[in-house]
Amino acid sequence: MENPPQISLSELLHKLTELGGSDLHITTGTAPLVRVHGEIHPLDGYRQLSSSETKQLAYSVLTDAQKHRFEENLELDFSFGVKGLSRFRANIFNQRGAVGAVFRAIPYEIKSFDDLGLAPVVKDLCGNHADWYSSPVPPAPANRQLWRP
Numbered sequence: 001m002e003n004p005p006q007i008s009l010s011e012l013l014h015k016l017t018e019l020g021g022s023d024l025h026i027t028t029g030t031a032p033l034v035r036v037h038g039e040i041h042p043l044d045g046y047r048q049l050s051s052s053e054t055k056q057l058a059y060s061v062l063t064d065a066q067k068h069r070f071e072e073n074l075e076l077d078f079s080f081g082v083k084g085l086s087r088f089r090a091n092i093f094n095q096r097g098a099v100g101a102v103f104r105a106i107p108y109e110i111k112s113f114d115d116l117g118l119a120p121v122v123k124d125l126c127g128n129h130a131d132w133y134s135s136p137v138p139p140a141p142a143n144r145q146l147w148r149p
Contacts, residue, residue, distance in 0.1 A: 007032070007046065007053065009060045013044055013103065017086055022105055028054045051098040058092045058101040079106070108123065111115040 012032050016024045023035035028051045031042040049057070059067060061080050069077040073093040081087040087106040092099065113123045 007049075007057065009057045009103075012043070012057070013082060013085065013088065013105075017105060018105070023102075024103040026054050026057050026102070027095060054101070055099040056106075058099050061090070062092075072117040 012024055012026075016034050019034060019036050021034040021036040023040075024122070025033040025035075025040065026049065027033075029048055031046040031048055033040050060074075062070065062078075066076060066078060070092055076092045078092075079087060079089045084109060089104045089106055090101060094100070106129045113134055
């Protein structure tokens with residue numbers, strides 16, 4: 001029996017971004033799944049993954065300290081970047097005795113309201129705060145008092 005070709009996480013993350021997807025799901029017993037425009041579907045051309053393959057894919061981006069933390073808690077949240085591709089937020093978990101993982105793409109470029117194709121009313125609802133959506137923390141009000149002991 002011939003061994004199937006090894007799948008790499010880098011390959012799967014590249015496929016995800018090529019498709020314009022937001023999430024990559026890796027679970028035992030299914031082909032890799034991607035979420036594109038809110039719909040989850042299997043990646044074409046990929047077979048079901050074994051438990052050893054899902055573990056290898058999930059562990060491929062972990063440091064030794066992260067592997068240890070995951071093995072203690074059976075769940076781990078972290079982030080990482082792939083140069084020239086995207087940043088990713090990840091959750092690795094234990095599901096029915098096997099390792100599973102979800103990787104969410106966090107693009108380097110933040111799209112504008114127009115690029116997102118949102119209805120003009122959405123921008124109107126945000127008023128003069130429409131630029132807040134691209135900032136991790138909204139600006140503090142000008143009249144905010146700083147706490148002093």
